[in-house]
Amino acid sequence: MANITASDVNKLRQMTGVGMMDCKKALVECDGDFDKAIDYLRQKGQKMAAKRADREANEGCVLAQSTGNYGAIVMLSCETDFVATNADFVAFTKSILDAAIAKHLTAKEQVLDMELEGRKVADCIIDQIAKIGEKIELAHFEAIEAPAVYAYVHPGNRMGSIIGLNKTGHDETGHNLAMQVVAMRPVAVDADSVPQSVKDNELKVAIEKTKEEMVQKAVEAALKKAGINPAHVDSEDHINSNMGKGWITEEQANMAREIKVKVAEEKAASLNDQMIQNIANGRMNKFYQENTLMEQEYVMGEKESVKAFMAKEDKELKVCGFKRLELGA
Numbered sequence: 592m593a594n595i596t597a598s599d600v601n602k603l604r605q606m607t608g609v610g611m612m613d614c615k616k617a618l619v620e621c622d623g624d625f626d627k628a629i630d631y632l633r634q635k636g637q638k639m640a641a642k643r644a645d646r647e648a649n650e651g652c653v654l655a656q657s658t659g660n661y662g663a664i665v666m667l668s669c670e671t672d673f674v675a676t677n678a679d680f681v682a683f684t685k686s687i688l689d690a691a692i693a694k695h696l697t698a699k700e701q702v703l704d705m706e707l708e709g710r711k712v713a714d715c716i717i718d719q720i721a722k723i724g725e726k727i728e729l730a731h732f733e734a735i736e737a738p739a740v741y742a743y744v745h746p747g748n749r750m751g752s753i754i755g756l757n758k759t760g761h762d763e764t765g766h767n768l769a770m771q772v773v774a775m776r777p778v779a780v781d782a783d784s785v786p787q788s789v790k791d792n793e794l795k796v797a798i799e800k801t802k803e804e805m806v807q808k809a810v811e812a813a814l815k816k817a818g819i820n821p822a823h824v825d826s827e828d829h830i831n832s833n834m835g836k837g838w839i840t841e842e843q844a845n846m847a848r849e850i851k852v853k854v855a856e857e858k859a860a861s862l863n864d865q866m867i868q869n870i871a872n873g874r875m876n877k878f879y880q881e882n883t884l885m886e887q888e889y890v891m892g893e894k895e896s897v898k899a900f901m902a903k904e905d906k907e908l909k910v911c912g913f914k915r916l917e918l919g920a
Contacts, residue, residue: 703716738755
């Protein structure tokens with residue numbers, strides 16, 4: 592059996608970044624053969640990755656960078672904030688992003704298959720799992736190509752964005768819009784680019800909310816007409832509680848129950864579909880104002896929309912697209 596020295600263990604640790612005890616065990620198991628020890632540690636990483644596959648990895652590091660007409664953003668996730676803020680973990684995330692940018696990659700699968708210091712990124716991540724002892728995964732990678740691309744990462748590396756403009760020469764605006772995307776969380780550039788599935792769901796919610804409010808108003812009006820405070824009978828618990836306090840009588844409680852059921856059924860059966868649609872459309876317009884970049888209020892401007900600000904700066908200036916990543920989102 593080979594004589595394993597502290598120097599040997601430290602050498603393997605420097606080569607792999609794995610802890611001293613694991614390095615010593617690897618050298619002992621491999622009879623001092625460094626190449627075999629490295630393979631041993633990699634196999635350990637694969638086993639550890641399989642064991643931790645079902646663990647939640649909600650922490651991590653988000654980095655973004657642009658190089659003129661191309662930009663990319665990456666999220667490398669882990670299990671704890673302690674690891675996420677570790678300088679080596681951040682540096683590893685940056686090395687992935689730098690290499691992907693150098694190759695102008697556009698998809699997560701390409702990044703995982705890309706070589707980093709002679710090994711595929713997917714394998715390097717397994718090495719990190721063996722080194723750190725947590726689930727680590729390349730959660731997201733997005734890229735944009737446009738005449739001018741800008742990137743912004745919020746302090747703490749928990750969220751960031753990249754955004755493309757159709758013209759160069761607007762660096763300050765591009766930077767500010769990248770910040771806007773991070774701060775205001777738009778779901779799309781404008782109403783036309785909101786996914787149809789999102790529109791359908793939002794309209795459905797708007798219609799149901801409108802119906803509920805119209806029925807509720809009719810019930811409250813009927814209760815008030817009967818001399819009953821709607822707030823005293825808005826739930827069965829409140830009815831019983833307020834009876835005990837002497838705020839309503841048993842007769843008023845029974846009357847309120849009857850009114851709530853009868854009026855709700857009558858109103859629900861006689862709702863005006865056109866009125867509901869009009870109100871729901873208004874809610875949809877508000878959704879677009881709050882959740883699409885062009886309709887949002889420009890956070891760096893003076894009470895005007897992003898669309899209005901951009902038209903004022905340059906009528907031909909357009910946003911080609913953006914990507915936004917946030918841990919836990």
